[in-house]
Amino acid sequence: xxxxxxxxxxxxxxxxGCEFLVTDQVLEHVQGGLVAAFSESRRVVKPGxxxxxxxxxxxxxxxxxxxxxxxxxxxLEALARRPVDEQ
Numbered sequence: 236x237x238x239x240x241x242x243x244x245x246x247x248x249x250x251x252g253c254e255f256l257v258t259d260q261v262l263e264h265v266q267g268g269l270v271a272a273f274s275e276s277r278r279v280v281k282p283g284x285x286x287x288x289x290x291x292x293x294x295x296x297x298x299x300x301x302x303x304x305x306x307x308x309x310x311l312e313a314l315a316r317r318p319v320d321e322q
Contacts, residue, residue: 244271248279255285262290263304273314286315 241247243258244267256276265272276286288311296302306314 242267244268244275246275246279250278251281251284253280253284255287256280257287259289260291260294262288262306263302264300266301266303269304269306269314270317273317274319277319 243261243265256279262269262272272288276288280286290304290306290311292305292307
């Protein structure tokens with residue numbers, strides 16, 4: 236398995252270059268961390284755009300691709316509400 240093709244903590248995309256960004260059970264695989272992933276998501280999505288992240292909380296820990304994080308719904312909300320200047 237050659238994963239990941241992209242790094243959510245360091246996307247090769249221009250600032251505000253996207254209308255929306257959607258990830259489905261990707262956050263647990265971002266080695267660079269959740270704050271970096273949320274910061275990068277905000278950077279690449281235009282103001283007023285849409286960002287949707289889903290994550291697994293109750294799935295078994297898995298080794299491939301690497302599994303670094305588990306986030307509760309309250310944790311996701313806290314990351315989403317974190318001020319941009321604290322990212």
